[in-house]
Amino acid sequence: MAAVGSAEVTVRARGVSRPWRFLAGAFLVGALLVGLGVGPVDIGVSAIVESALSHLPFLHVHSPLSSLDEAVLWQIRAPRVVLAAIVGGMLAIAGSSYQGVFHNPLADPYLLGVAAGAGLGATLAIAYGHVGHSGQLLPLSAFIGGLAAVGATYVLGRSAGSVRVVGSFVLAGVTVTLFLTAIQTFVQQQHSNTLRDVYAWILGGFSTANWSQVEVAAPYVAVSSIAIVLHRRMLDVLSVGDEEAASLGVNVPRLRLVLVIAATAGTAAAVSVSGLIAFVGIIVPHTIRLLVSTSYRAVVPLSFVVGAGFLVLADVLARTIVSPAELPIGVVTAFFGAPFFAVVLRSARTMR
Numbered sequence: 001m002a003a004v005g006s007a008e009v010t011v012r013a014r015g016v017s018r019p020w021r022f023l024a025g026a027f028l029v030g031a032l033l034v035g036l037g038v039g040p041v042d043i044g045v046s047a048i049v050e051s052a053l054s055h056l057p058f059l060h061v062h063s064p065l066s067s068l069d070e071a072v073l074w075q076i077r078a079p080r081v082v083l084a085a086i087v088g089g090m091l092a093i094a095g096s097s098y099q100g101v102f103h104n105p106l107a108d109p110y111l112l113g114v115a116a117g118a119g120l121g122a123t124l125a126i127a128y129g130h131v132g133h134s135g136q137l138l139p140l141s142a143f144i145g146g147l148a149a150v151g152a153t154y155v156l157g158r159s160a161g162s163v164r165v166v167g168s169f170v171l172a173g174v175t176v177t178l179f180l181t182a183i184q185t186f187v188q189q190q191h192s193n194t195l196r197d198v199y200a201w202i203l204g205g206f207s208t209a210n211w212s213q214v215e216v217a218a219p220y221v222a223v224s225s226i227a228i229v230l231h232r233r234m235l236d237v238l239s240v241g242d243e244e245a246a247s248l249g250v251n252v253p254r255l256r257l258v259l260v261i262a263a264t265a266g267t268a269a270a271v272s273v274s275g276l277i278a279f280v281g282i283i284v285p286h287t288i289r290l291l292v293s294t295s296y297r298a299v300v301p302l303s304f305v306v307g308a309g310f311l312v313l314a315d316v317l318a319r320t321i322v323s324p325a326e327l328p329i330g331v332v333t334a335f336f337g338a339p340f341f342a343v344v345l346r347s348a349r350t351m352r
Contacts, residue, residue, distance in 0.1 A: 015297040024305040028085070031309035035081035038316050040323070041072055048073065080209040083217065083273060084315045084329075085308035087206075088280055090221045090270040092307020094263040095281020096288075096299045097228045100235035101259050102166050105344060108281040109267040112173040112260070113149035116180040118271045121145020122201050123184045127191040138201065139216060139272040145180075146268030150260075152176050166242075169260075203328030204275035206315055213273045224266025225304055231259055235296035277311070277330050279337020284310055286344050 016024075037043045047064050051073060054063035063070060094109040102111065110116075125141035157172035188195055234255050237245045242252045271277075284307040288299050311329075314336075318329040 015295075016292070016302060020292050020298070020302065024302050028305050028309040031312040032081055032085065035084065035312040035316050036073060036077050038320060039072070039077060041069060043069060043073060079211045079214055080206045080315065081312055083209040083214050084206050084312045086214065086217055086221050087270040087274045087277065088284075088311025088314075089304040089308035090225065090266045091277065091280040092284035092303040092310070093225050093228055093300060094267045096285040096296065096303040097235065097259050097263040098281070099285060100238055100296050101256050101263075102170060103239070104166075104170070105286070106282065106341075107170075108279070109263065110177075110276070110278075110281075112153045112169065112264060113176040113180065114146040114264060114267050114271060115276050116177040116184070117149025117152075118142040118146035118268060119202055119276060120149075120180045120184045120187075122275075123187050123194075123198050126194045126197045126201070127187050139213070142201075143268050143272035146271055147265065149176055149180055150264045150268075154260075200328070201275045202330075204277040204330040204333075205318065205326070205328050206274060207319075207326055209273075217269045217273045220269030221266050224262045224269075227262035228259060228266075229301055229304075231255065231262075232296045232300040235259070235300065239296070275328075275330065277333055279333045279341065280307055280311060282344060283333075283337050283340050286340070 033045050033048060036048050037045060043065070047069075050061055051063040051065050051070060053059050053061040055074075065073065091109050095107070098107040098109060098111050099105055101107075104111075119142075121141035121144055122138055124145075125138045129137045129141070153169065153172045153176045156175060157169035188198060234250060237248060237250055238252070238255070245255075246252050285299055285303045288302045288306060292298050292302060311333075314332045315329055318327045318332045321327055321332075
């Protein structure tokens with residue numbers, strides 16, 4: 001009874017305070033406006049707002065932009081910004097979920113082999129389907145590959161028994177990742193003429209973003225994110241340990257499975273339209289833990305909002321640093337993420 005009582009005290013956690021809600025929302029809105037406004041043709045904030053209002057019925061607001069600027073804003077920049085926000089939010093909230101489920105502050109959305117499976121699926125589509133890194137077959141292949149990899153990880157992890165299920169899943173994820181990476185390397189060597197397209201996809205980017213990709217990814221991301229947010233309190237319960245959580249009436253295996261499926265499906269959908277973008281799932285949740293709260297009631301929802309804004313700004317840097325050329329967005333996130341990962345690694349013991 002004492003253990004249960006202490007666990008109940010431990011898992012009582014505060015949600016997101018009003019000031020932090022405002023700051024997170026302001027950060028996302030600011031990032032979206034920067035993403036829409038910055039480019040070869042700069043568009044002011046007021047012009048963006050007026051142009052947006054002009055598309056709403058019954059307001060009778062006239063857009064100050066020319067037809068060319070309207071096309072640039074809503075057909076080129078807007079889908080890119082929206083897709084970056086969707087992917088960034090999904091990777092960040094999935095990272096926070098994995099860290100809670102596996103009691104590992106260094107867990108990221110690719111822990112169970114999603115990246116390796118998606119990478120292999122994309123490589124097979126490019127090598128044997130003869131599609132470029134922006135082909136229509138590629139997102140589907142990457143999505144199926146990511147889900148298949150996590151399915152293999154789950155089967156392998158369960159075969160080790162349920163005594164150490166967390167460690168078994170992590171080790172199974174490493175095993176599946178190494179195996180699929182080996183297959184991908186073999187395919188690439190057999191089709192060396194496709195290396196450029198493969199690496200262009202692997203390093204991630206939104207240069208070919210369009211509204212159809214947004215329509216493909218958004219439903220998966222929405223359902224997955226909602227499922228994770230609805231279970232955020234249970235992540236706080238899991239943080240006290242599996243035995244304590246079970247003593248409080250939580251079905252730990254079922255909860256873990258639901259959260260893993262939700263995070264994995266959303267991540268696979270995000271990766272299928274963006275390529276592999278590293279460190280977002282580590283940088284954002286840990287920044288929130290450092291600045292706001294360690295409670296998942298705060299970490300989970302704020303991770304989605306801040307992750308969306310973070311990747312939009314990272315994409316702005318990717319397309320402006322070496323303009324008119326463009327950096328892979330994975331290079332930008334790695335530039336910030338690698339030092340951050342080192343800091344988290346040093347302080348992992350205190351952040352569990």
